Amino acid sequence: MSEARESAMRRLVAEKRVILCVGSGGVGKTTMAAAIGLYAAVHGKKVVVCTIDPARRLANSLGLTELGNVETRVPPDKLAAVGQAPKGELYAMMLDLKRSWDDFILRHAPVERRDAILNSRFYQQLSSALVGSQEYVAMEKLVELSESRDYDLLVLDTPPTAHALDFLDAPNRVLDFFGDDKVRFMLSPALRAGQVGLKMFNLAGGYFVKTLARFTGMEVLQELAAFLLSLAPMYDVFKERAAQVKKMLGAPTSAFVLVTSPNPLTVDEAIYFHTLLRQDAMPIGAVVANRINQAPQRLSQAPAATIDALARLLEDPSTGLGTGFSMSAHDRLEKALGDAETLADLDEAEVVRLAAACAPTPVLKVPRFDSDVYDVAGLWELDKHLFDS
């Protein structure tokens, strides 16, 4: 990989104001968001990393355990493992989706209606039933943070999406839902007067109607009508905010970092997501191929003493490592290395395929580490690959 490619992430951190880590489930989005934030803070940025559901150990290492839906500064002494005093400041927060929806309602609903909305038994159902609502509220938080604080850089982790498309579509879906004629119909004066009939259930079956179908009975319907009415003044807010979110995502000061594993199916998804981002004219900063198996050192290149020591260990009956094999210890070592090399070759082929499909977007490789990445030392190690530092 060329030098120019390897400095792609450094350029992003230097030039962008918003970085979004996106990709399929479990590929390393949260880890990458934390690693980018750490690097930026060490290099002088005031940066906030907004994580979603980080592994407990990672949350611990960033001091996030006790905190709710607000950002907190990671104490500089927690960053000691980096080996140099950070020139900037690292803030982190764990996004609580329920709290974020509550905050959103609190901020935008008319004062006299807030309690009615938040206390409604439909509120909880609806906010979770809404397809894409998680993604939407994550992006809401992004807009809020960018408007209300003076960070140099915001790094947003995104929720595990069943399908990458959900993420891009989230603002539209929320809008479609609230702008839906069927919903508007239900807010008609007849409904206001409480004359709601069961014909409501004749509406074409979508997720909204499916949610409705859980509730039956006239009283419940009237209560629902009241709830929807209390939400009505928020339609315009949703519309405006969704437009803002889209604008922010597409701004030249934003960048998507698309994370993937070398698994062929995940690579397919990443390529598809990359195509969608491009179609939507979204700023794509880089693709990160994470957890790449590294080619092992050939046995023939290893010091003879090391091989002898390993072979002795494998053949020593007291270790229990040598029983039940027909191959010699040396051959077994060769075979293990051969297998590891095959894995590395397969991963490399996927990276080549990914790079070809996503060109000219730079594709960066991060190796698979022996253990999970859950502390500052691990994130910093990862940064060395991500930023070539």
Ligand SMILES: Nc1ncnc2c1ncn2[C@@H]1O[C@H](COP(=O)(O)OP(=O)(O)OP(=O)(O)O)[C@@H](O)[C@H]1O
């Ligand atoms: N390069 C790596 N080497 C080894 N382990 C890694 C690497 N990158 C990430 N991990 C580990 O993989 C696991 C999944 O990573 P992470 O939680 O960041 O993924 P995610 O994309 O955020 O997942 P989700 O979609 O569930 O939110 C974590 O335990 C993390 O420590």
Ligand SMILES: [Mg+2]
């Ligand atoms: Mg995650």
